Amino acid sequence: MIHDKAPNAKIVLMGYPKLRSSNGSCLPAIEESEGKWVNTVADTLATEMKGAVDDANSKYGAKSVFSDPRAAFAGKGICGDPESVHGIVISGQSQADNELPAPSMQSFHPKPAGARLYADSLESTLKG
Numbered sequence: 605m606i607h608d609k610a611p612n613a614k615i616v617l618m619g620y621p622k623l624r625s626s627n628g629s630c631l632p633a634i635e636e637s638e639g640k641w642v643n644t645v646a647d648t649l650a651t652e653m654k655g656a657v658d659d660a661n662s663k664y665g666a667k668s669v670f671s672d673p674r675a676a677f678a679g680k681g682i683c684g685d686p687e688s689v690h691g692i693v694i695s696g697q698s699q700a701d702n703e704l705p706a707p708s709m710q711s712f713h714p715k716p717a718g719a720r721l722y723a724d725s726l727e728s729t730l731k732g
Contacts, residue, residue, distance in 0.1 A: 607667065615660075615668035616729055617653050618722065621677030622646045623712055625684030631691050646674055671729035676721040688718035 606613055622643040624631070631639065653670055660666040680688040693708035714722060 607665070613667065614730065615666055616726060617657055617668060617670050618726065619650050619653055619670060619672045619674065620646045621673045621681060621689065621718075621721070623681050623689055625679050625681040625687075630683040630687075634692075650674065669729055669732075671725050673722055673725035676725045677718070680718070680721065682712070686717060688715050688721055689713070690715055 606615060623646070624634075624639050624643055634642075650670075650672055654672075657666075657668045657670045660668050677684075677688060680686060682689050682691040690708075690710045690713055692712075693710040695706055695708040
């Protein structure tokens, strides 16, 4: 167990932001229902992750906390202002005449500003 080796450690489980802001109109390839579903995933994960933290604390005496970045990212997801999460990033554009370009692994991941929002959420959790 972590606390056997580091008794003062605080274990932080980081949550996920809602990826899409506003109506997601900047993502024409995504249907409205898909966009809504993507955002419900963050809520479902938050519920499950909070439960996992509570279980670890009660069953194993862990000193764990859940850091929820959803509020920090509010209005700043894909199509947000400012947008702090990449939408669909296309790679291989120079080969567009041969095949359809492939989406990049950067798609739906934080931009540098989003990484700062994650860090802010973590710092706030650690202070709490």
